[in-house]
Every structure is written in structure tokens, then in C-alpha cells.
Amino acid sequence: MFAKLSPRDTMLLVLLLCVLAVVGWWFLYYQSREQLITDTQTQLDDSATTLATSRSAANALPALRTEVAGLQTQRDTFFQALPQTQNIGSVVAAIQQSVGAVGGDLTNLTVAPGANTGLPAGVRPISLNMSVNAKFQPTFQLLRAVETMSRFSTVSALSLNLPAPDSLDPSLASTLTMTVYTFDPVAAGGTAGSPAAAPAAPAAPTAPAGGAR
Numbered sequence: 001m002f003a004k005l006s007p008r009d010t011m012l013l014v015l016l017l018c019v020l021a022v023v024g025w026w027f028l029y030y031q032s033r034e035q036l037i038t039d040t041q042t043q044l045d046d047s048a049t050t051l052a053t054s055r056s057a058a059n060a061l062p063a064l065r066t067e068v069a070g071l072q073t074q075r076d077t078f079f080q081a082l083p084q085t086q087n088i089g090s091v092v093a094a095i096q097q098s099v100g101a102v103g104g105d106l107t108n109l110t111v112a113p114g115a116n117t118g119l120p121a122g123v124r125p126i127s128l129n130m131s132v133n134a135k136f137q138p139t140f141q142l143l144r145a146v147e148t149m150s151r152f153s154t155v156s157a158l159s160l161n162l163p164a165p166d167s168l169d170p171s172l173a174s175t176l177t178m179t180v181y182t183f184d185p186v187a188a189g190g191t192a193g194s195p196a197a198a199p200a201a202p203a204a205p206t207a208p209a210g211g212a213r
Contacts, residue, residue: 075120079122079123079183079188080183081152082123082152082181082182082183083152084182084183084185085124085126085182085183085184087182088111088126088180091180091182092109092111095128095130095146096109098142098145098146099130099132099134101145102134102137102138102141102145103134103135103138104132104133104134104138104139104142105133105134106130106132107131107132107133108129108130108131109128109129109131110128110130111126111128112129113125113126113127114126114127114179119181120188121187121188122184122185122187122188123181123183123184124182124183125180125181127177127178128177128178128179128180129175129176129177130175131173131174131175132173132174132175132176133171133172133173133174134172134174135169135171135172136172137169139174142174143158146178149178149180152180152181153178153179153180154179154181155176155178156177156178156179157175157176158175158176159174159175160173160174161173161174161175
């Protein structure tokens with residue numbers, strides 16, 4: 001069959017076979033190898049980025065450890081600056097003194113353990129609920145005094161009840177709920193568990209007419 005082909009046809013047939021061979025090599029080998037090289041280069045680039053990040057993190061690790069140690073020291077200092085749990089009576093006495101100083105009448109004061117949820121070991125919340133009768137100015141002064149305790153306490157509820165308007169400056173019946181955060185060194189040395197019962201507060205003194213003393 002090929003013997004009947006002219007030299008020109010033979011040359012064309014050979015060229016066609018060469019073109020087909022080149023096209024097959026291009027699609028079946030070259031492109032797959034090119035894609036493999038591209039994927040490998042991408043992986044190398046990703047690995048280089050990861051390596052650079054790891055080296056940067058390793059270089060920053062000593063400074064990070066120093067910073068963490070400093071924060072832990074600050075945390076311990078702050079915790080130790082909190083009122084001692086066993087000395088909660090002094091905090092209650094300070095509140096009673098503040099009420100008496102402004103001329104208010106402390107009619108009720110209860111102490112109970114607070115919710116110890118998500119707090120560091122050693123921190124014990126104590127819930128204080130108090131009822132005070134005082135005119136507007138003393139009530140305002142008492143609230144300002146409570147604000148100075150914001151370093152280790154939070155006010156969760158405040159209600160003011162105005163009696164019958166029988167005067168220009170009537171006495172207000174106030175109910176204040178606050179949480180005092182205390183520090184228990186014994187609990188700080190172990191695992192924080194359920195909140196310990198709050199120490200009993202000293203009884204509210206019987207105030208003479210005109211306010212607690």
C-alpha cells in the first residue's frame with residue numbers, strides 16, 4: 001500500500017505522524033509534568049511560609065514567656081490586694097460605717113456566697129444585700145462611697161422607693177445588691193471548687209433615730 005504512494009504523499013504522511021506525536025507528547029506528558037511542577041512549587045512556597053512563621057514564633061517565644069510571667073505576677077498581685085475572705089467582716093463594717101457617716105439608717109444586711117462561675121482559683125465572690133433608709137443627699141453620698149469599692153466589687157441591682165410625697169426632701173427606701181470579690185489563699189493553692197460558705201457578717205447595729213452609728 002505504501003509502495004503505491006508518491007514521495008510527496010509519503011512526506012506528508014510522515015509529517016502528519018510527527019505532528020500527531022508532538023501533540024500527543026504535549027497533552028499526555030508535557031502538560032502533566034508542568035502541572036506537577038506547578039503543584040510542587042506551590043507546596044514549596046507554602047512550606048517556606050509555614051517555616052518562616054514557625055521561626056518568627058520561635059524567635060518571639062522568649063519575649064512571650066516573659067510577658068506571660070509578668071501578667072501572672074500582676075494577676076497574683078491583684079488577687080492578693082483583694083480583701084481576704086476571712087476578713088469579709090471588715091468590708092461589711094466599712095459599709096455600715098459609710099451608712100452611718102452619711103446619716104442613713106441600715107435596716108437590713110444579709111451576706112451570702114456568690115456564684116463562683118469562671119473565676120480564678122482563690123477568688124471567692126460574696127453577695128451583700130442591704131436596705132437603707134435615707135434622704136436623697138445621704139443616699140447619693142452612700143452610692144458614691146460604694147463606687148470607690150469598684151476595684152473589688154460590682155453592683156448588680158439597685159432600687160429606690162419613694163414614699164408618699166409628704167415633704168420636699170422625703171426619705172428614700174433603697175435596696176442595694178452587690179458582690180464583693182475576696183481572696184482565699186488556701187483555695188488559691190489548690191483547685192477551685194464550689195464556693196465556700198460566706199463568713200457570717202456582724203449584725204447590723206441598732207441605729208438611734210437619725211441614722212446608724
